[in-house]
Amino acid sequence: MRIRFFETFFLILIFLPLGFAAGIEPIDLTYVVPVVGVIVIIFLALSNMLSHSLSDPRLEAWVKTEMREFAAAVILIAIIIGFFISSNGVSIALTGENDYVTHSKAIMDKWIERYDSAYEYVIRAASKIRASATYSPYINIPLWYVSASYSTNPLAGIAVLLGTLSLAAQALTNAVFISESIRMLVVFLSVVVPKILLPLSFIFRMIPFTRRLGNTLISLSIAGLVFLPFSIILTDSLNGTINIPIPKIDDLGKLDSDPWAMVASEPMCESPFTRTVLGLTDPLFALLICLPLYLVPVYGAALFAICFPLVQYVIYPLMNTVFQGVMTSLLLTWEAQLSPSAYAGEVFGQVQPFLAGVNNLVLLGYINFILIATITFVGARSLSAALGGEWYMAGIQRLI
DSSP states (O other): OOOOHHHHHHHHHHHGGGGGTTSOOOOOOTTHHHHHHHHHHHHHHHHHHHHHHHTOHHHHHHHHHHHHHHHHHHHHHHHHHHHHHTHHHHHHHHHSSSOHHHHHHHHHHHHHHHHHHHHHHHHHHHHHHHHHHTOOOEEEEEETTEEEEEEOOTTGGGGHHHHHHHHHHHHHHHHHHHHHHHHHHHHHHHHHIIIIIHHHHHHHHHSGGGHHHHHHHHHHHHIIIIIHHHHHHHHHHHHHHHOOOOOOOSOGGGGOOOOHHHHHHHHHHHOHHHHHHHHSOHHHHHHHHHGGGGGSTTTHHHHHHHHHHHIIIIIHHHHHHHHHHHHHHHHHHHHHHOOHHHHHHHHHHHHHHHHHHHHHHHHHHHHHHHHHHHHHHHHHHHHHHHHTSOOOOTTHHHHO
């Protein structure tokens, strides 16, 4: 039965962290490697003795082959350990930083910060445009037995830009998710590979019956701990040759429709006294105004009888008419001096360059992901084939 090495590797990635999920210290398999090496040597020595005892040339040839493979495994392990011991010097020579893994995480943080900054502009622009597009005041003027109503929504057409801003927000969200996933993968592999996966791959490499699996795990471990961070650093260097600026809107204030009529009427509309008075019905308002006249001696009832119909049918409707007339005048004046086409031109002039910048930034993020994935997976596949491991990696092969 053929072993699916790629699936095995990811099963290990999934299940090994469960060993320290309860808060205990992560396991360290580094010290198990020499113990397994000694056990393999003892096994090969006993096999060699058995081959001489049985005078079996096939067993003797197998033992000699495995002894050479074991020596090759020891040399390979020594080279890999030496590389990681001297990794600071290699990192300084190639990147100018002491720790290339930390440097790659800082690069991912920088990318994510750019996406977050652009996302903030999308939200702020969308909120201002939506407020303008949905600003639809309504005026009802009571004229005793009849009334006149008026409503307007002159900037409704600007809402079409909200669709493009929604697409920009979706694209930035995808870019953030991809970048956060790559960063999380770097963090995860930097913790799991040195103490778990790499020692485990050394153990499999020394054991005769799991040599191919060990070579494959070695290549995947090196790809995750070396190729992945260095591919991020390389990709960031390539980005520096393009120097795409962070998308931003130069003047967010130009997205305001400046409805000064609403601003001017705001104190009256927010006044609890005004809202309470205008919310009363005709008889109730008249009752509240005229009821104290009952306290007047002798003439109280007569004064109340004169006051009540006067307030109910004349004064209160007149108050409503004057208030609504003032509000209508403000609204009509604002609408008369408003130029929807000029406002739309201002909004488009601010939003269009920003959306173009977002498109470039997100496209660059997708290209970065493709480069990082290609360098990492092709490197893992090539190294696995060079070491004699499994060269076909299910799933990854189709991606590449």
